[in-house]
Amino acid sequence: MFSIALGILTYTPRLISLGLQGSLGSMSSHGTLYNHEPATALDVTTWTAGVSTHTAERHKKNLFLQSLYEEQDRSATVDKSGPQREYQDKDIVENLEKGVKFWTDFSKVHYHPQSLYELSGLWMDAWEFDNYGIGRDALSNGLQGEEISERLRFFVEECDRVQGFQFMVDDSGGFSAVASELMENIADEYTNTPVLLYALRAPESYVNLGKRKQTILRSLHDAVSFSRLSSYCNLIVPVGLPSLSTSRASSFFCINDEKLYHCSAVYAAALHSVSLPFRMGSLAPTADLHYVSGGVDVSEVVQILLGQSRRNKVAILDMAMPAPSLTGKEAGERLLGHLHPVTPEIAEDVEDLQAVETMTVHGVLGPGGHEASASEVKDTIHAAYEHATMRPKFCHLSMAHSPLPIPLPFPSIFKNVVGQRGELLENPTAGPPLKGSLDVHSIPMAVRLRSSSAILPYLENRLGYLRRYGVDRGAPGAELVRSWGFGKDELEDFGEDLSKMVIELKPHREVSSDSD
Template sequence: MTTREILTIQLGHYSNFIGTHWWNLQESNFTYDPKNPSEINHDVLYKEGENMRKQVTFTPRLLIADLKGALGYLSEQGSLYDTESDNQLLWDSTKLEITSAEPSLRTSFIQSLNEFDGSVDSENFNFESDVKSWVDYLSPQFHPRTIMVIKQYLHNCTQRPFNIFTYGRDLWSTEQFFDNFTDKIRLYVEECDLMQGFQVLMDSIDGFAGLGASCVQHLHDEYGKSILAFPCLDFNNAEPSASDLVKVVNTALCWQHIGENSSLYSPLSCGQVGWPFGADARKFENITYSPELKYHSSAILATALDTLSLRYRTKKYPSASLSDLCADLNKLGRKAAATSLSLPFPMKMKMDLIDVLDEFEGSLWTSLTPNCDIPMDNNMQSIALRGISENRIKRPIHEASKQISKPAYRCSSVHEMMTLYLACTCHASATYLSNIEAPLKITLPYPKIFNNNVTKDGNIAGWPVGTDVNSIAVMAGMHSGSNVAAMYESLLKQTKRIRSIKKFHAFTDSGLEEDEFVECVHNLTDCKEAYEDYYI
């Protein structure tokens, strides 16, 4: 099978929270049984290598950037390869003054990963209080090329924060960062046989917005491959403050530039409003989570990414590609799409898919894009479903009873039945559906956010079952429709509160011109109008 490789790039602290859950999920869903091979082609996002001991390694094809102090115990070179040098033999240790910092503490979960007996007792961990950074629940091993530490800025520093779009853009322009980071990209690309493109996650409310926009422009200019970008916004329910408008400007500039250079982008947030004022979090019927905890909210966003990306990662659809997804949704110059999630997909106990769909009322999905609710109608959409077995679509004919009178009874597969359902319920929509039978395995360190009516295999019970959930069915999608206009309109409304960018000295002092800001506002207006129905 020809592997069509993808390079993933994560820029920013919250993006790395999401990415960590994503890579954890992928590795927990690896299948090692040759009699039951995986339906997912892991070579799309992973690369095979060899360490210094000639041991075969399998690591994410990944580049990460974060600020100094955010990595805690984790070395910039990772821990998979022996990178210790013998340089100490070249120096006279009696003439050296060695200064060392206190080693960063490891959470009990990270310590357990290094225990040889492999035992992991969930009762020993309290992730909600222990997790301060994404490295505190990171399971996979990284290639030494993966991590890039931005040494010019310190994580959580209030004296010199990395909080302005132009700071990130200026950082990209520095010779030291640009050469180092782009060399790493080039080395990854050169290792690929048939590369299909890039996935880029970036924080959009701080300096990483500028860094991410510059990175996407470089990828566009240098490689000409498909670029799927996800500007991420952490949930914030704090009281409004002056810094909120700074985050609004960062987000607006970010969207403008990645809209010009990416193939498709979808803003991600667990907040209903994202710009970022006090607002409610997105609600799911069968899960309860704390949206203010990055560890919780990022898990939900990662679950959506892991599922919607199945379209171009499965062996079942070897010809499906990232470029197909982008081309389906960026019609008429519309570069933005909304992301949806159904977690878990509501398969009730002892019920077949035909009955679940027949009884279901309302929307099947919840939006994960701020200020954008996704209707069932009038969308270009790509939807991926996992975790529903083919033997759960309907009863055999001698047990069918009332099922046999339903038109969907003629369907012979999950794909066929879901396609029929979406055709009947999503009026005036064009839908591309992907599905695999394997459920999403849920293992530590995924947060325990499922309600007590969810069974261990992800079914929905009508009573408390009080058990750990081991696997679930999930549906996620990307949608391009007129409701995306509301997302632009809300950001435009906040951006227009700024009469002149000159009042924000941090932007002007770092090189942002008034004309550039005015152009950004006009861009938001154009994008909003592009999604309004009467412009179609």
């Protein structure tokens, strides 16, 4: 959507972002479009004793944010003369690498005043907001929940057509409960609008503290969180590996798992590419295994992945970053071979005759270094699947020419084999050991969402956690879950729903027939 600020047409994301109070760093919860004066303290006339005031210093803008505001000021000023900034882009890159504390430290877009929301009244640190029970109490008074719903209605009313809702939820702690309550309201108010949910996790959420009590809490949280979230969405995509740095997905970049600045850049790149077809125009379909188009909406992606012969609402996300060039006889096999999962707890090399998938490829290079055409991409992938031992029952392909841009705040994570256009260099030139936005300007990407029985370990783990710690006779976590507001009947319902998901994907499950 767009807004008018200072007489300038400014585009803003149609977004509602929820976080704990103080999680926005130097950015105001009212965004950056309009000058908003902070509320001043009121004089207390009914209190006669002494009053002490404790004021926290405002977070200072880092060099990157300072450069954005300086650039904006220069563009809004007729007189271009004046002192130039004393730092360079390399100083900004170094400052980001060492000093990122909030996601707003590397955000370069404007936000609408209705977009950023801080949950108030939670007097705890972020690390304490770590389980479903705590999150369930966050909106218990109902006032904040209604205010968030009003903001959602504001954005919905600005739409010509609502193709669906995309949720990105850190489901490792209390925000899982906050999201499930909001999603329940959406399910009631927007009955026929699909909901696509990405359940995101940082590597730090997998750290094993070694204490049995903590293990029980986290296991039950995982089971309850997934059960609740999956019941209010049409499709759920778990994203986030215990160690992204040692995974096959990181073949061409090097990151520090402890830096959310690094991990979030990789996962954000994947989610940007996955959602790219929602923002594209359509092309004509082709009548073969691979349905090729430009754009699809959320509803179409959900329908593709839910399939016809079975109902699996949990999808796996694979990514190739960067995607290899389409050169040589085995270009398709090489492209498919570069797709690696960023969904945790999945089985490898599973042959599933009912698997379906939707793939997005954009900015990939063809022979000679030119941008590959839609037909080249389609023919290459089609040929690869024709000769593959494991192939999906159905594959939808979306293709775009534009690669993923690598803007200034992107971290320096690419290995020296990655070239300026994201091409993989056979003979890397001497240079920095890791490259960022100053050396790599764009990246060809390939991502894939697939519905496959490879997700079974993820589902079976959550079913096992629920039974072992919450439902079985003498379960050690029964009292804990009861304190979260769930009775035994509800837990058994969760278990039954999870069991149905598992049975649906079992390769040798019993299938009833009308003749029985």
